[in-house]
Amino acid sequence: MILETKDFGIRSQNFAHRACSGRKTDAGLLPIRIEMQTLKETIRSWAQETARHRKSKQDGTGQGFGETMNEIAAQALDCFLQLPDPMFDPDARSGMFGEKVSLWKELGSPDFTQRDFPLTQAPFPESFRCDIKGLDVYQILLYNGRVCGPEGKNLLDPASEAVLSEHPCVCRLDELAATGTHKEKLQPFLDEARQALCRKETTTHVKDTADFAQGGRDTAMEQSKWLNRCLSAETLVIYMPKEARLDKPLQIVSLCHGEKPSFVASQIWVLMEEGASLSLVECTDSHPKAEVMAHSLTEIRLEKEASLEYIQLQNVGDSCKVFHDLSVQQARSSRLASYNLTLNGGLTRNNLEVNLNQEDARAELLGLYLQDHEQMAKTQVKVNHKAPKTYSRELFKGVIDDSASAYFKGHVFVSPVADQTEAYQSNRNLLISPKAQAHAKPYLEIYADDVQCNHGVTVGQLDEDALFYMRCRGIPADTARRLLMRAYADEILKPISVDSLREWMTFLVKKRFSGQLQACEQCVLACPEKKTF
Amino acid sequence: MLLEIKDLHASINGKQILKGVDLKVDKGEIHAIMGPNGNGKSTLASVIAGKEMFHVDSGEILYKGKNLFDLNVEERACEGIFLGFQYPVEIPGVSIASFMRAALNEQRKYKGLDPIDTFEFMKYMEEKQALVGMTDRLANRSVNEGFSGGEKKKNEIFQMAMLQPTLAILDETDSGLDIDALRIVAGGVNKLASKDNAIVVITHYQRLLDYIVPDFVHVLADGKIVKTGDKELAKELEAKGYDWLKDKGEL
Numbered sequence: 001m002i003l004e005t006k007d008f009g010i011r012s013q014n015f016a017h018r019a020c021s022g023r024k025t026d027a028g029l030l031p032i033r034i035e036m037q038t039l040k041e042t043i044r045s046w047a048q049e050t051a052r053h054r055k056s057k058q059d060g061t062g063q064g065f066g067e068t069m070n071e072i073a074a075q076a077l078d079c080f081l082q083l084p085d086p087m088f089d090p091d092a093r094s095g096m097f098g099e100k101v102s103l104w105k106e107l108g109s110p111d112f113t114q115r116d117f118p119l120t121q122a123p124f125p126e127s128f129r130c131d132i133k134g135l136d137v138y139q140i141l142l143y144n145g146r147v148c149g150p151e152g153k154n155l156l157d158p159a160s161e162a163v164l165s166e167h168p169c170v171c172r173l174d175e176l177a178a179t180g181t182h183k184e185k186l187q188p189f190l191d192e193a194r195q196a197l198c199r200k201e202t203t204t205h206v207k208d209t210a211d212f213a214q215g216g217r218d219t220a221m222e223q224s225k226w227l228n229r230c231l232s233a234e235t236l237v238i239y240m241p242k243e244a245r246l247d248k249p250l251q252i253v254s255l256c257h258g259e260k261p262s263f264v265a266s267q268i269w270v271l272m273e274e275g276a277s278l279s280l281v282e283c284t285d286s287h288p289k290a291e292v293m294a295h296s297l298t299e300i301r302l303e304k305e306a307s308l309e310y311i312q313l314q315n316v317g318d319s320c321k322v323f324h325d326l327s328v329q330q331a332r333s334s335r336l337a338s339y340n341l342t343l344n345g346g347l348t349r350n351n352l353e354v355n356l357n358q359e360d361a362r363a364e365l366l367g368l369y370l371q372d373h374e375q376m377a378k379t380q381v382k383v384n385h386k387a388p389k390t391y392s393r394e395l396f397k398g399v400i401d402d403s404a405s406a407y408f409k410g411h412v413f414v415s416p417v418a419d420q421t422e423a424y425q426s427n428r429n430l431l432i433s434p435k436a437q438a439h440a441k442p443y444l445e446i447y448a449d450d451v452q453c454n455h456g457v458t459v460g461q462l463d464e465d466a467l468f469y470m471r472c473r474g475i476p477a478d479t480a481r482r483l484l485m486r487a488y489a490d491e492i493l494k495p496i497s498v499d500s501l502r503e504w505m506t507f508l509v510k511k512r513f514s515g516q517l518q519a520c521e522q523c524v525l526a527c528p529e530k531k532t533f
Numbered sequence: 534m535l536l537e538i539k540d541l542h543a544s545i546n547g548k549q550i551l552k553g554v555d556l557k558v559d560k561g562e563i564h565a566i567m568g569p570n571g572n573g574k575s576t577l578a579s580v581i582a583g584k585e586m587f588h589v590d591s592g593e594i595l596y597k598g599k600n601l602f603d604l605n606v607e608e609r610a611c612e613g614i615f616l617g618f619q620y621p622v623e624i625p626g627v628s629i630a631s632f633m634r635a636a637l638n639e640q641r642k643y644k645g646l647d648p649i650d651t652f653e654f655m656k657y658m659e660e661k662q663a664l665v666g667m668t669d670r671l672a673n674r675s676v677n678e679g680f681s682g683g684e685k686k687k688n689e690i691f692q693m694a695m696l697q698p699t700l701a702i703l704d705e706t707d708s709g710l711d712i713d714a715l716r717i718v719a720g721g722v723n724k725l726a727s728k729d730n731a732i733v734v735i736t737h738y739q740r741l742l743d744y745i746v747p748d749f750v751h752v753l754a755d756g757k758i759v760k761t762g763d764k765e766l767a768k769e770l771e772a773k774g775y776d777w778l779k780d781k782g783e784l
Contacts, residue, residue: 469622472582473636473692474610474643483635487626487675 036085042113046263047077047230053119054174054233064174065186069235072193077230079198083223101349101378101407103224103323106293115293116262118144119233130253130283135500137281138246140170140236142254145266145294147172147236156246164239164271168246173235173269185239188301189269192329193229196222218382218411221351224325228297232265240276240306249279249498256284256292256320268298272306272334279309279498284324286316293321300327302334302361309497311339311505314348318373321347332358339496340367340379340396341505343512348377356383356390356418367396368492370512371404371436378407381425385418385448393424397492398438399485400429405437410455416447425455430462430488432481482513489513534595535560535731536581536700541592542756543580550576552756553592558700561728565747565767566735566758569775573756574735575619578704582616583609596700610636611643613699613730617689617706624676629688630658632676633695640696661694665721682709690721701725702733707741719744739771752778 051073054066106112130139140155141148149155154162155170162171164185176182196217238250256264272278286292294316302308314322322345328336342348354363369377383392398406408427429438442455462484470480489509496502536558543551550573558564566574580587581594583606594601596612604612624632638648649657662672665687677685686706693701703722707715722745726732734745742750742764750767752760752775760766760778770777 463622463624465622466624468584468606469618469624470632470636471606472610472616472618473632473696474607474640475635476607476639479635479639483627483632484624487624490626 038113039107040081043227043231044077044081046117047073049117049119050231050233050265063177063179065176065178065235066174068178068190069173072190072197073230075197076193076226080223080226080230082198100405101347101376103227103295103349106321106323106347111261112263112293114261116258116260117231118258118262118264119146130251130285132504135504137249137251138170139251139253142236142252142266144256144258144262144264144292145232145234145254145296147234151175156250164237164241166241168241168244169237169239170250171237171239173237176237185271186237186269188329189271189299192299192327193225196225198222218353218380221325221327221353221380221382224295224323224351225297225327228265228267228295228325231263231295232267232297235267235269238268238270238278238280240270240272240278242273243275244273245277246279249281249501251281251283254282254284254294254296256286256294256316257290258292261291261293263293263295266294266296268296270298270300270308272300272302272308274304275306276303277307279311279501281311281313281501283313284316284322286320288317289319290317291319292316293323295323295325297325297327300329300336302328302330302336304331304358305333306331307335309337309339311341311496311501312350313341313343313505313508314345315343315508316345318344318346318375320345323349323351325351326353328352328354328363330354330356330358330361330363333360334358334362336363336365337495337497338363338365339492339505340365340369341492341509342367342369342371342377343508344370344375345377346375348375350377350379351382352380353382354384354392356385356387356392358387359389360391361387362391363393364495365392365394365396366492366495367394368489368509369396369398369400369406370489370509371398371406372401372432373404374402375404376406377404378409380409380411382411383413383423383425385412385414385421385423388418389420390418391422393422394426395424395492396427397488398427398429399432399488400436400438401432403433403435403437406439408438408440408457409443410441411443411445412453412455414444414446414448414451414453418448419450421448421451421453423451423453425453427457429457429459430485431459432462432485485513486510534558535597537595538577539593539595541577541580541594542590543576543587543592544590545576545587549590550587550756551580554753554756554758556751556758558731558733560699560731562731562749563726563745563747564731564733565742565745565750565764566733566753567737567750567767567770568753570737572754574753575704577753578616578702578733578735581609581614581702582606607639608643610696611640615693615696615698615701617686617693617701617703619704619706619708619735621677621680621685621689623678623680625678627676628674629672629676629691633658633692636692637695658695661691664694664724665691666717667691683711683714686710686714686718687721690718690725694721694725697725697730699730700733701730702735704735705737706734707736707738715741716744739767742767754778 051070054070138156150158152162152175154160156168162175164182254266316322340350367379371377379396381394394410396408400406410425412423412425414421425442427440438459440457442457444453444455467480493502493505534557538554538556541551541554568574634654667687747764750762751758
């Protein structure tokens, strides 16, 4: 392994002068290509371990969803393992757009099969709380993909049982009985999972998008979900009944940690019934030194007139890799406002897929990625307009420094029946250093006539005139740069409707730009790192 | 002497613009620099402010007796040099209030003072807004974004009021102003002028000098100050044009 150090003092344009400057270069990782068989065996054995875990949980109550989930997982594994080998071969696919940040490339890297799969590891101490001053939330903790908290209880109110009836409920899926109303309510999630599995006869052509074009499905996105379905041991269910709302936001803290490099998978289902509304924050955090590859899948169903504000915050160490899949189904007049905030992470890939299935469904998709050092981020957004009078707006902004790179791939699909659709897609990038890279591929696919759609990409630099203007008033160049970057990022954070959340996000972004963001203050995770400051 | 420019030569991209400027400005004085377009007026302002794209070939500038070229842009600002821009820059997403607060606190830090307290800052800002008739609505908007020409220039004078410079150079502050805005802007400058500071206005027209009465009028032509006089010189120029100087063989 070669350690590369940087002189942060000289590189003034560096927006985060972080303390840890050591880093593996590619040189140490290159030579051996992984054996396909080894990789498949690894995934198969992890999937078996996951299935065993689901089964053991199920023995207690006898009638949970474990069996169904195992069945789906087994099929997903089948589909996944039948993928043609080039899918796993980083070299064969390296020429394609954005494949530098792909699940396939990661799976194909030699250190993947060496990773721990920490399913049975002891849960994180109950004493951990993510306390942020001035922020009052319901908090659920996921540790390496496993839900923390008392078994069989509604985690919003540990005194009550986990049932999906008239009260909001957050619980593990396998603690719910797979009968009666539960089955009825969750059936759409199970159906969705089954529908996305490939049929036997198509597997050999599976990398050909045409197979999925009819349903507006994206192949690569489905494949990523297969992997998650066969490897995530637990599913966290968030249930909001008809017309329900919570008195404060719900925060899911997904914590990744391991002594050794590891792979963790987590899964969340969000069901919002008619007219329900919720502010949901999902934070993916890690110990600054952890080497975790985290794969998460969040599936959301918004029924008639439901409204969800969803913030996905990614703030993991530079040695962590995050793969996040978001899949949303929206019914008539439902509202989604999604914020995808990538503050830090060695490698981050976000797949967003939003289906506007009925009239007047509206989705606002915003995103912000802040990249420096050799970090890489890829955002892929697919919006399917499947009904008339639907609306979507995408705005993804990036600030990219040092040798970091960012990729954006947007795809709006407007089906022939979706007249009077409005779809706007925009990606903007700010390159801070000469070596920073931004790649973008905006894409519209429209089969209806009466629509309003546009798309655009910009790649630019900080405005030199503005910098000079600010310096002329006495503001040092560094501070002026940070002010401009914060102003640039602010456009994404401004629409967040809950004041305390918006202020907190703004605070985190500010800290990120001034290079002080390792972990929140007071957090136990920050302890080992804090000493170095 | 507050500012002393000696035989200043400066160029941009190899093209010589200033060809030996001499100028002395002292506290309590108001100077006007006039002259035809493209003869180096704005370049002179930019060189004093420290814009890096201009290259100083020779000569020196002493400010408060010290070599100005030893200071970078922001240090010059903190030392009390203010440049009022001919074309104020838009800064989307940064409100005037937060911009001014950052600037004021940086200047205070430079002088070894603590940051200004929020309440005090609001009061101070209100006071200075009144000076140029700037509304709260405007003050909370992003700096210069979508401002009219008049609003931008008002904003420059407002910033000057906030930062209280020792030497203010106002580069064509009158351009793009209607007569009412001109009166407000000039009124603001007059209120700010004192025996402790100096103001240099760069302008094409004598019109501004009806409101801001200069002690000295300089004509900058072909990179040099070719004539210096009092306010009567400006009137003569207005009446006879710059060709008059040419005919006299001074240009």
